[in-house]
Amino acid sequence: MSIRKLTIMALLVAIAVAGSTFVAIPTGIARAYPIQHAINVVSAILLGPVPTVAIAFVTAIIRILTGTGSLLAIPGSVIGALFAALAYKYSNKMWLASAGEIVGTGIIASLVAVPYAKLLMGTSVAALFFMPAFLMSSVTGAVLGIIIASSLRKTVFAKQFTN
Incomplete structure (x- = not known):
């Protein structure tokens, strides 16, 4: 992995962490x-599956440690990141990366969050308790992500970091 790619990854982590303090x-x-x-x-879209999951995980850990996220930040971001990255890797379509994020976070992660919350947070909730919040967040973010990624893909800068 190049220094440039690691720098971009660190920048994306910083944007996600800073963004979580302003938009929650x-x-x-x-x-x-x-x-x-x-x-x-x-x-x-820009970096691929391994960097995407690493960015989501590091962001979740920082948000938990700084108090801007709960323990639900891990399944809520990492699962969606994995689904988005794999969907894009195998289809090369931005809308499928967005759909992967929505399915991964909005559906799969919201269901994983139920036993996760019971085990780690001591909270018992119904199976579909987290789904509305996870869906609302992932749909909004996925649409914003496509807008940003489509703008970035047109630049010379982004072509240096594509898979």
């Missing part, structure tokens, strides 16, 4: 962070 939608026990989902889509 409280939804009960979970908070919605659409900037994280936008970064997942952008990194899936």
Whole structure:
């Protein structure tokens, strides 16, 4: 992995962490962070699966440690990042990266969050409790991510970092 790619990854982590302090939608026990989902889509399109998952994981850990995210930040961002990156890798279509983020976070991660929250947070909730918040956040972020990624893909800068 090149120094340039690592620098871009660090920049995307910083944008996601900073964005979470300014754009957060409280939804009960979970908070919605659409900037994280936008970064997942952008990194899936520009960098590929491994960097995208690394960016999501590091961002989640920093948000947990700084108090801008709960323990739900890990499944809420990493699963969506993985789905977005794999969808883009195998299709080369931006809209499928966005759909991967929505399915990964909005559906799969919201279901994974139920036993995760019970085990790590001591909270018992119904199976579909997290889904509205996760869907709202991931849809908003995925749309924003496509807008940003489509603008970035047109620049010479982005062509240096594509898979």
